[in-house]
Amino acid sequence: MKNDKAILKTSDWVKGISRHGELIIGFIDSMSMVQEAVNVVVVESDNEEMIGKTIPMSVNQVESIPMIQSKGAGELEFLIDLALATGDKEWFEELSAELNSKKQAVN
Template sequence: MLSNSSSVLKTGDWIKGKSRKGELIIGYIESLNISQGVFKVNVITSDNQETVGKTIPILSNQVKSLPVSIVINKEQILFLIDLALSTGDEDWFIELSSKLNSIKQLVNGVN
């Protein structure tokens, strides 16, 4: 774990920050180097499309933790399922699919 100005961050946490070139990025921490204060971040979205899908180093003082969001509707879950597939996170995909199935069962039970 590595601490920055806003919280303690660890592998798997979602962050937003700026690359060394000043590009805005949103992604998740793949690894961290405590002694150097550097995160290796898998970039999911960026204002530089060439960076998307790559893992780049970012200094810990250049990132902030993204807040955990509560998924409440089908569209949000479908978006997150796509994200889980694109990042190869099988456990998250299974968890989200289960939530989606629960919503479908609830809707079918109301009809």
């Protein structure tokens, strides 16, 4: 992989342009070091038909999106829905715990 790019890993959020010119925002589902490719689960795109699909992309087509440390309740609820939709139990539990602690801090 290229030295000038952040090191990518599974579950990283990325953005990029597909080979058909569509804006893609999603997370890495799997990757191939040999092919320098990642499979990205599309969460947002200017082509709505792409949303929810997993597409292969070259590591040169994507860049890592830095995670914001503090998420709001609305963001956490969206991510919890996404974790449920993707069947990621560990991520669901992590996000639910974060949302519960945020709600308890407010009360």
